[in-house]
């Protein structure tokens with residue numbers, strides 16, 4: 001029976017993960033969701049689990065050491081799954097500092113509290129003995145590897161070469177996780193996944209933004225020539241991959257999680273327009289993202305061969321389901337696209353929604 005601390009559980013992937021885990025795994029004794037509820041955190045995502053007696057929500061900051069320590073003391077976690085982050089590349093270009101404090105300092109705070117709580121002899125700096133079965137899992141990204149040309153794929157041994165303030169902050173966090181494993185022997189895993197899509201994704205990211213704008217006949221802002229390639233992973237396949245690592249992963253290892261779905265942005269935008277019966281004339285090419293990574297592609301041989309995980313969704317099936325979800329949840333879309341989001345949108349794109 002696990003006692004989990006999940007950070008950032010009110011965001012896109014975290015909320016899918018909590019629903020996935022509580023829906024499928026009876027051996028969860030307790031799951032505490034620590035989330036600051038920034039613009040990206042939304043408790044509406046978690047309505048289906050809010051009355052589950054195993055689930056508890058705490059609004060708070062991962063950088064607040066006293067709070068994190070208090071939660072460990074109170075709940076006795078044996079597992080940390082760390083999603084909380086500033087996650088949007090475009091925001092990191094205009095506000096890099098926030099990304100460094102949340103993504104780097106926040107990660108180090110969690111690692112440090114977990115180390116001190118889980119160590120059997122915390123006062124002994126040479127001791128590498130921990131309570132049995134404890135694990136800290138860092139949810140990272142393929143963006144830490146930088147960009148690919150036409151050929152090749154990222155493996156777990158590809159050197160880190162991040163290009164944006166966001167990816168640099170995630171790579172820094174990964175290196176700190178590694179350091180806590182090497183120096184203190186803390187049991188850790190790092191997962192690096194490709195672009196996720198699915199329900200509850202905030203409409204600042206490509207797929208939900210384009211669905212949203214197409215639905216309301218707004219321009220669809222495509223950066224540069226739109227021929228950048230991402231390797232799309234359905235969020236539920238990602239959740240299953242994280243569970244596979246928690247259950248079967250080798251301590252200290254990094255696992256890439258990718259969907260084997262390389263698509264150019266323009267191809268996706270056209271597919272969305274077609275499925276919604278909207279004209280291609282809504283596509284509006286806008287100035288390219290500074291430092292825009294041209295292509296990502298994940299080699300997922302390690303997780304498929306060592307842990308037996310593989311993606312279950314085809315892109316066609318996943319996209320049809322995702323578009324359906326947004327159509328069926330227009331209330332959710334309206335709530336997250338009001339207020340602050342409107343201001344952000346105007347600043348970022350110089351367009352009216």
Ligand code: NAD
Pocket residue numbers: 007008009010011012013014034035036037038039040041042060061062063082083084085086087088102106139140141142170193194195196197202
């Ligand atoms: P998201 O932006 O949707 O959610 C982030 C969540 O973290 C929000 O609920 C927010 O309130 C919370 N948060 C932010 N700062 C916090 C703080 N200081 N303390 C506590 N909570 C805080 O992000 P997402 O898309 O769900 O991504 C989750 C994780 O997965 C991130 O670490 C991200 O880097 C990684 N990742 C995402 C993708 C993707 O395609 N979305 C791909 C690879 C990796």
Ligand code: DAU
Pocket residue numbers: 087088089090140141142143193194195196204205206207209221222223224226228229230265289296
């Ligand atoms: O690869 C994993 C990463 O995927 C995660 O680590 C990040 O948290 C997540 O945000 C995502 O980063 P990207 O920058 O790849 O995702 P985004 O949805 O912002 O953009 C996807 C592609 O679409 C990218 O090439 C930029 C382009 N794009 C994006 C937006 C928002 C556009 O052309 N127009 C847009 O308006």
